[in-house]
Amino acid sequence: MIALLRQRLRRDRVQLLLWILGTAALAASAVAGVSQSYGGPQDRAALLATVMANPVILMFRGLPSGDGEAQVALFLILPFLAMLAAFMSTFLAVRHTRAEEEQGRAELVSATPAARVAPLAATIVHGAAANIVLGLIVALVYIGSGYAAAGSMISGLAVAATGLCFLGLALLAAQLMRTSRGANALTVWVLIGTYVIAGFGNALGTPSSDLTRMRSSWLTWLSPFGWAENTRPFDEDAAWPALLCLAAGVVSTAVAFAIQSVRDLGAGVVPERHGRTWAPATLSSPVGLVWRLTRGSVLGWAIGGLLTGLLATSLASVINEVGTKVPSVQKIFDALSKNGSLDQGMVVIFYIIVGVLAACAAVQTVCRARQEEAHGTAEPVLASAVDRVRWLGGYLAIGVLAVVLIVAAAIAGSAVGAARSDWSLVKDAAVAGAGQAVAACVFLVLTALIFVLIPRATIAAGWTIVLLALLISLFGPLFSLPDWLTSLSPFAQTPTVVKSGIDLKGLWWLLLAAAVGLGAALGLMRRRELHPAS
Incomplete structure (x- = not known):
């Protein structure tokens, strides 16, 4: 498995570097943007009051958790950081599993002593390492910006946990679908759907009397993005909602392992549809x-x-x-x-x-x-x-x-x-x-x-x-x-x-x-x- 892991790291070194640095740059842009555009407490309070007045904005932002500079920055950017981690994990998982089977390379690996389980295990370690590094860099960006260390670490945890959740979901989709295109499409639609569900949950939530915080509705708790947002970095600093993301990723990965052990190489759980006898x-x-x-x-x-x-x-x-x-x-x-x-x-x-x-x-x-x-x-x-x-x-x-x-x-x-x-x-x-x-x-x-x-x-x-x-x-x-x-x-x-x-x-x-x-x-x-x- 070590050889497979090294091969994956060498193959993805440029792509992962771009994903991680791009996400870190987006996290840093929120710090600069908030300090320049909403540097004063009154400016941030006015921004949050406007947000409370228009629930549609909540569908495309995070969960308001206070009018502090760090709190507003995470409200504006956290869902997008989590989404980038989810996309990175999705494409990584499918690229090294179902796509390898489509290209015939997985069959060659299966013929070696590595057998069928090692490639999947190497992909899990590879994806987990990428998300951990991403989470640490996001945390370091906020610590380096002068934000509280506890809230910064919770921010990184929320981003990494979302990525790990979708790593597991993508691995499962790769077992269900017969093509890499189908596996990517299935996971991306789950990603988009859960993002919208979290947005709806925030939009239908209850604002505080001073219009600086929002308590999300029950709908938000049906989404990994909602779990990440309810960690509330720099406010409650609650780590336990991120554990829900990790649990979902672990369960999905376990199911993927179970399916991998019983299905034929190249086949999928969702059966291939037979074509017509005559072309139209x-x-x-x-x-x-x-x-x-x-x-x-x-x-x-x-x-x-x-x-x-x-x-x-x-x-x-x-x-x-x-x-x-x-x-x-x-x-x-x-x-x-x-x-x-x-x-x-x-x-x-x-x-x-x-x-x-x-x-x-x-x-x-x-x-x-x-x-x-x-x-x-x-x-x-x-x-x-x-x-x-x-x-x-x-x-x-x-x-x-x-x-x-x-x-x-x-x-x-x-x-x-x-x-x-x-x-x-x-x-x-x-x-x-x-x-x-x-x-x-x-x-x-x-x-x-x-x-x-x-x-x-x-x-x-x-x-x-x-x-x-x-x-x-x-x-x-x-x-x-x-x-x-x-x-x-x-x-x-x-x-x-x-x-x-x-x-x-x-x-x-x-x-x-x-x-x-x-x-x-x-x-x-x-x-x-x-x-x-x-």
């Missing part, structure tokens, strides 16, 4: 083939868009209800409403998430082209009458279709939600959705350019630019980042509805970037050679 006529074209390969993931993203759009308009009644129950929150409502509609702001916030879902679907479609090329299955298609431009064009066409379907599903969900709140919000949703669709297309063509120019970097770079753009759009205004930096995110340049009409912002620049990128990707693809996996 749609598979006679590149576009039809791409749709067949990606329709399942597009459907999943569209369901996410539908639910997000539904929440964007239906939660207006929740905000009004909170304001009615808590007089101090009602005063905040009255103050905020002078500067614009809270409902419109809520739609804009939710449709940033819709844009992220659409961008993820677009990036995943282009990444599928890279996977087909790396696995050698693109070569038989290109050996036929289909040329390279037409082949890539099929993926880009389905990418655009995926974006349109996800945004349309979100707008339909908003229409359903508006039927019980305010029907005029459908217009706001349509404007925001159309703008986010253009932004998602920008990510589509950027990933396509990377695929054409640097094919081996397609998957890593494609997902990285989406993550960076999301972080800039979410944290830019909050941390008072320079306008030029915030404007780099396409999500922040989409049109919105204001009192005087529609603010187009950078719509024309987004359209120009999408058009130029599309032409460049297709033009450069004409002379590009195939780059299979080395």
